[in-house]
Amino acid sequence: MCSAETRLRTALVVGATGLVGSELVKQLAAHPGYGRVIVLARRCPVALPPSCEFMALADHAQDVPEDLSTQIDHYFCALGTTTKQAGRKGLEAVDHHLVINTARLALQQGASLLSVVSALGASTTSPFHYSRVKGRMEAELESLEAAVTHIWQPSVLQGPRAAARSLEVLSGILLKCLPFTDLRPVTGAQLAKAIIAAATARAGQVHSGVSRYKVRDILQLNLQNRVQ
Numbered sequence: 001m002c003s004a005e006t007r008l009r010t011a012l013v014v015g016a017t018g019l020v021g022s023e024l025v026k027q028l029a030a031h032p033g034y035g036r037v038i039v040l041a042r043r044c045p046v047a048l049p050p051s052c053e054f055m056a057l058a059d060h061a062q063d064v065p066e067d068l069s070t071q072i073d074h075y076f077c078a079l080g081t082t083t084k085q086a087g088r089k090g091l092e093a094v095d096h097h098l099v100i101n102t103a104r105l106a107l108q109q110g111a112s113l114l115s116v117v118s119a120l121g122a123s124t125t126s127p128f129h130y131s132r133v134k135g136r137m138e139a140e141l142e143s144l145e146a147a148v149t150h151i152w153q154p155s156v157l158q159g160p161r162a163a164a165r166s167l168e169v170l171s172g173i174l175l176k177c178l179p180f181t182d183l184r185p186v187t188g189a190q191l192a193k194a195i196i197a198a199a200t201a202r203a204g205q206v207h208s209g210v211s212r213y214k215v216r217d218i219l220q221l222n223l224q225n226r227v228q
Contacts, residue, residue: 008035023192075106
């Protein structure tokens with residue numbers, strides 16, 4: 001029988017159809033520390049790894065399934081939309097309400113880690129609606145008082161998307177010329193690798209409470225884990 005230290009974990013991934021979420025699912029499915037990967041989404045991701053399990057999310061963004069009765073160890077959330085795509089209310093429904101509701105569900109099922117992708121500049125006092133929504137989400141996530149909470153604040157994300165974001169592509173090209181700062185773009189694969197590396201760090205390297213990770217932290221985790 002495996003000890004508590006070597007027991008394979010169960011991961012719950014929300015937002016698995018996006019740039020970062022799809023990478024998270026792929027990398028978690030291949031990671032030796034996870035025995036189950038449950039994907040919670042409104043539609044089943046294309047090319048879902050055979051070892052992963054799909055659970056349907058209701059069309060109403062605030063609704064979460066009540067029949068998730070399995071033990072969850074780690075909750076990963078890469079939910080994200082834009083005001084252009086969803087409108088102001090839609091942005092709040094996805095980037096705030098759904099994040100918090102699914103995080104609560106994971107905690108009810110025993111999750112010891114909440115790991116959520118937010119955004120650089122998230123603040124409850126920001127003059128920008130998008131950043132205020134992210135800031136309120138972060139504040140409420142902290143109030144859930146999980147044993148460990150990881151909040152990721154990348155700048156521009158690069159990689160293939162279902163819906164092109166031309167401004168993000170242009171910003172990524174320009175910001176790539178900057179020195180080693182928190183404004184530099186990272187790929188979805190780099191961010192996913194850093195998220196998993198932080199979640200599976202050796203005993204004593206995972207700090208309890210809330211930790212925030214910016215671009216420099218993401219790139220450092222990639223270097224430490226030899227990710228290009």
